[in-house]
Amino acid sequence: MPKFERHIFICTNQRPEGHPRGCCSPSGDGELHRLFKAKLSERGIRGSTVRANKAGCLDQCEIGPTVVVYPEAVWYGHVTPADVDEIIQSHIVGGRPVARLIEFRARTASL
Amino acid sequence: MPKFERHIFICTNQRPEGHPRGCCSPSGDGELHRLFKAKLSERGIRGSTVRANKAGCLDQCEIGPTVVVYPEAVWYGHVTPADVDEIIQSHIVGGRPVARLIEFRARTASL
Numbered sequence: 001m002p003k004f005e006r007h008i009f010i011c012t013n014q015r016p017e018g019h020p021r022g023c024c025s026p027s028g029d030g031e032l033h034r035l036f037k038a039k040l041s042e043r044g045i046r047g048s049t050v051r052a053n054k055a056g057c058l059d060q061c062e063i064g065p066t067v068v069v070y071p072e073a074v075w076y077g078h079v080t081p082a083d084v085d086e087i088i089q090s091h092i093v094g095g096r097p098v099a100r101l102i103e104f105r106a107r108t109a110s111l
Numbered sequence: 112m113p114k115f116e117r118h119i120f121i122c123t124n125q126r127p128e129g130h131p132r133g134c135c136s137p138s139g140d141g142e143l144h145r146l147f148k149a150k151l152s153e154r155g156i157r158g159s160t161v162r163a164n165k166a167g168c169l170d171q172c173e174i175g176p177t178v179v180v181y182p183e184a185v186w187y188g189h190v191t192p193a194d195v196d197e198i199i200q201s202h203i204v205g206g207r208p209v210a211r212l213i214e215f216r217a218r219t220a221s222l
Contacts, residue, residue, distance in 0.1 A: 007179075051170060059158065
């Protein structure tokens with residue numbers, strides 16, 4: 001068995017202001033990660049089945065803030081706090097990734 | 112296409128000394144992550160195909176230091192710097208996960 005049914009990695013990398021690549025968490029407050037955790041918990045989705053995980057730089061700064069969901073390898077870009085509910089409802093609960101936010105995905109993803 | 116062929120997450124979470132759950136990076140120096148990056152680079156494995164990524168707490172502190180490789184969802188526990196070469200050679204290069212270090216794995220992993 002996999003350890004988690006879904007493992008959501010949220011980039012929380014912070015770079016100094018003015019850095020040419022920018023970063024996914026300019027404020028450094030990890031708001032996106034906190035929101036994912038809080039909203040999963042509100043829906044009663046147990047942390048033992050779906051985990052919202054802080055990640056260091058995912059190296060996709062140009063499309064940040066970046067979130068990747070494994071094992072499907074669905075990559076979301078330009079994710080805002082307003083998108084978190086939709087990602088959880090559509091993808092995590094419903095199994096339908098949010099097409100408008102997808103930047104990359106595995107060809108073999110069984111979605 | 113997936114963004115990375117393999118995405119290695121290395122827990123770099125640090126907790127205060129004496130914390131009951133311990134942590135994967137007591138020294139806080141991220142040595143395991145640095146080693147993975149350096150050794151992948153030494154072998155000429157490009158960061159655009161395999162990424163060694165810092166992760167926040169992976170919530171498997173009891174078996175830490177913890178490393179998880181996606182998309183296969185192979186979880187390694189009690190990983191030491193001495194194990195990094197073997198994980199890279201056997202799993203990342205050869206496609207054969209290192210059985211002696213595996214704690215969990217997906218039933219569907221195509222390995």
